[in-house]
Amino acid sequence: xxxxxxxxxxxxxxxxxxxxxxxxxxxxxxxxxxxxxxxxxxxxxxxxxxxxxxxxxxxxxxxxxxxxxxxxxxxxxxxxxxxxxxxxxxxxxxxxxxxxxxxxxxxxxxxxxxxxxxxxxxxxxxxxxxxxxxxxxxxxxxxxxxxxxxxxxxxxxxxxxxxxxxxxxxxxxxxxxxxxxxxxxxxxx
Amino acid sequence: xxxxxxxxxxxxxxxxxxxxxxxxxxxxxxxxxxxxxxxxxxxxxxxxxxxxxxxxxxxxxxxxxxxxxxxxxxxxxxxxxxxxxxxxxxxxxxxxxxxxxxxxxxxxxxxxxxxxxxxxxxxxxxxxxxxxxxxxxxxxxxxxxxxxxxxxxxxxxxxxxxxxxxxxxxxxxxxxxxxxxxxxxxxxx
Numbered sequence: 001x002x003x004x005x006x007x008x009x010x011x012x013x014x015x016x017x018x019x020x021x022x023x024x025x026x027x028x029x030x031x032x033x034x035x036x037x038x039x040x041x042x043x044x045x046x047x048x049x050x051x052x053x054x055x056x057x058x059x060x061x062x063x064x065x066x067x068x069x070x071x072x073x074x075x076x077x078x079x080x081x082x083x084x085x086x087x088x089x090x091x092x093x094x095x096x097x098x099x100x101x102x103x104x105x106x107x108x109x110x111x112x113x114x115x116x117x118x119x120x121x122x123x124x125x126x127x128x129x130x131x132x133x134x135x136x137x138x139x140x141x142x143x144x145x146x147x148x149x150x151x152x153x154x155x156x157x158x159x160x161x162x163x164x165x166x167x168x169x170x171x172x173x174x175x176x177x178x179x180x181x182x183x184x185x186x187x188x189x
Numbered sequence: 190x191x192x193x194x195x196x197x198x199x200x201x202x203x204x205x206x207x208x209x210x211x212x213x214x215x216x217x218x219x220x221x222x223x224x225x226x227x228x229x230x231x232x233x234x235x236x237x238x239x240x241x242x243x244x245x246x247x248x249x250x251x252x253x254x255x256x257x258x259x260x261x262x263x264x265x266x267x268x269x270x271x272x273x274x275x276x277x278x279x280x281x282x283x284x285x286x287x288x289x290x291x292x293x294x295x296x297x298x299x300x301x302x303x304x305x306x307x308x309x310x311x312x313x314x315x316x317x318x319x320x321x322x323x324x325x326x327x328x329x330x331x332x333x334x335x336x337x338x339x340x341x342x343x344x345x346x347x348x349x350x351x352x353x354x355x356x357x358x359x360x361x362x363x364x365x366x367x368x369x370x371x372x373x374x375x376x377x378x
Contacts, residue, residue, distance in 0.1 A: 001190075001303065002194065002221065002296075002299055002300050002303045003220075003221060003224075003300075005191065006221050006224050006225060006296055007224060009225070009226070010226075011226055023377060027370065027374065030370065030373065030374060031192075031370055032191065032192060032195050034367060034368065034370055034373055035192075035195050035196060035346065035367060036195060036198070036295065037198070037199075037200055037294075037295070037298070037310060039310075039312060040256060040257075041257075041353050041354065041355050041365060041366070041367075042353060043349075043353060043367065043368045043373070045373065046373050046374070046375045047373055047374050047375065048374075048375060048376040048377075048378050049374060049376070049377050049378065050377075050378040052378070055378035058378075059378075067229060068229075068230075086378075088375070096287075096312070098285075098287030098288045098291065099287045099288070099290055099291040099294070099310075099312075099333075100291060101288055101291060102287065102288040102289060102290060102291020102292040102293075102294070102295070103291040103292070103294060103295045104291075105226075105288070105291070105292060106225065106226075106291070106292045106295035106296060106299075107191075107195060107295060109226070110191055110295075110299070111191050111192075114190065114191045121226060121228075121288075123228060123285070134376065134378055136376075140375070144288075157224065160232075164230050164231060164232060165230065166230050176230060177230070178223060178224060178230075178232065179223065179232045181216065181219065181220055181223055184219065184223055184232070184234065184235050184236055185216065185219060185235070185236045185237075185238060186235045186236065186237060186277070186329070187237040187238070187323065187325075188212060188237075188238050188239075189237050189238065189239040189241070189244035189247075189248075189275075189323055
């Protein structure tokens, strides 16, 4: 069952932009992150939620999409994310923000998969611009932006040979090469 | 449903040591991590699995437990983890190992919760000793050790006031104060 969710939980970069994601849904997803593990239980992660056109547009303009798809600049109007969760690290708390961020992102995105949504963790963010346009206090480091919505694309997993770069075929299907289990388990102690 | 798993997925530090976790189960848990997101899809994480007494004992001796519980040195014989997943970062690949580790840990531990197991992500590891005793090549950085087994303790979440340090009451129940949702969502943009 979790395997089914993990399977569905791919990185989606094209969405039904007109299908809204409510603020209450975003709150529920953050609540999953809230109740997840945090190193030394410090809980340094803070969040900004966005599901309105104006703030979505501000956030979108700070993002770079899919580094391996050189010919694609990101989702066109109509296929953009209807919602975002901006994940921040509270420097007044400190903690171990990157591992905490990974744990929280996974809770959020598995929760999204369960209700038919999908998303993408975006690290390539113009942080200075985002800080200005959302008026984010200097106390908070901008860690990641999670784009969310109802996925408009098909993503398939395949077995990696040499190259792990994802690619898109002529039908627009997004292929993600994953290393084999035998490659990643190096020892049975 | 995922909320139920997230709720069950607490950090457990005492286990039914005599109830084994099979190697095949550990492989399935790592497979959940394998199919999860990885920054730039680089997949730098590698794994060592342990579910035998000899290797478990070697790993156990390198761990420090529960920094906030000053009077407790870790699980006593009979309550120790029957299995471990050692998570490594392959320096030949690079990537973004901390956020990837968080994502992978959460997949593994939610998968464990689903089958009645529990665990704890341990960062306080004598890495030099562990490298020697398991003969881990220098190419791999030791990121975390995940202890796994059938939980022998009760862990409850409570609302954090000022102090986020977990504590154990006189009945041995482990209390984890979590920040309120209102505290961690700083803006609805």
